[in-house]
Amino acid sequence: MAIGTLVLLRHGESVWNAQNLFTGWVDVALSDKGVAEAIRGGVLMREAGLLPDIVHTSLQRRAITTANLALDSADRHWIPVKRDWRLNERHYGALQGKNKKETLAQYGEEQFMLWRRSYDTPPPPIDKGSEFSQDTDPRYAHLGDAAPLTECLKDVVVRLVPYWETEIVPDLQAGKTVLVAAHGNSLRALVKHLEGISDEAIAGLNIPTGIPLRYDLDDSLKPLTLGGQYLDPAAAAAAISAVANQGR
Numbered sequence: 401m402a403i404g405t406l407v408l409l410r411h412g413e414s415v416w417n418a419q420n421l422f423t424g425w426v427d428v429a430l431s432d433k434g435v436a437e438a439i440r441g442g443v444l445m446r447e448a449g450l451l452p453d454i455v456h457t458s459l460q461r462r463a464i465t466t467a468n469l470a471l472d473s474a475d476r477h478w479i480p481v482k483r484d485w486r487l488n489e490r491h492y493g494a495l496q497g498k499n500k501k502e503t504l505a506q507y508g509e510e511q512f513m514l515w516r517r518s519y520d521t522p523p524p525p526i527d528k529g530s531e532f533s534q535d536t537d538p539r540y541a542h543l544g545d546a547a548p549l550t551e552c553l554k555d556v557v558v559r560l561v562p563y564w565e566t567e568i569v570p571d572l573q574a575g576k577t578v579l580v581a582a583h584g585n586s587l588r589a590l591v592k593h594l595e596g597i598s599d600e601a602i603a604g605l606n607i608p609t610g611i612p613l614r615y616d617l618d619d620s621l622k623p624l625t626l627g628g629q630y631l632d633p634a635a636a637a638a639a640i641s642a643v644a645n646q647g648r
């Protein structure tokens with residue numbers, strides 16, 4: 401059977417995206433704009449005839465709500481769903497809850513970009529028990545000491561690729577159209593793996609909120625079109641530069 405189609409969807413704008421705060425594992429809701437983006441994402445899928453057979457989401461509200469809204473407007477609200485922490489946003493450590501602009505002003509451009517976009521420099525770990533820590537969150541209790549207190553993108557690749565291989569690839573190999581509703585950095589990690597992007601070049605890749613990104617794959621799961629295809633390329637281009645310039 402031919403390999404199925406992969407559709408990546410970053411959640412719609414969250415209330416913390418709107419306030420320019422580092423978010424990571426903090427479970428914030430979509431903003432009104434994010435709700436509209438999610439609904440439109442589903443309309444774009446429906447108009448493109450790209451109808452998911454199964455959806456994979458993180459354990460975070462902004463991705464789950466986005467998937468629900470998008471699938472509802474695509475009339476695919478009834479498909480099976482799998483959720484896993486491995487699709488979560490990168491844990492942003494002690495930066496969670498901090499304003500990006502203030503962090504840039506306090507630490508300078510080099511440190512700020514090292515924390516945001518370097519492949520292997522994690523922010524300082526979050527203190528357990530602090531306001532924006534998830535160490536007592538029941539949805540991560542099964543992780544025990546393996547629950548991260550901070551992550552760099554490399555850490556996300558390490559936890560995400562096994563989920564890709566064991567849970568998502570079999571769905572694609574069964575010929576399904578697979579929607580992955582996740583986050584800016586977990587999707588950057590997945591695209592890095594899919595396209596074999598170098599540790600340096602991945603710093604320049606940003607993913608916009610709420611615009612489905614289609615990947616057609618060959619038999620060895622390599623993308624037929626590098627970069628995939630956004631269902632609204634003009635909106636994606638504008639939103640990508642806005643993500644890149646956050647903090648400024």
Ligand SMILES: O=C(O)[C@@H](CO)OP(=O)(O)O
Nearest residue numbers: 421422423424489516584
């Ligand atoms: O704050 C976050 O969790 C992420 C995504 O919104 O931010 P950034 O793009 O700065 O990695």
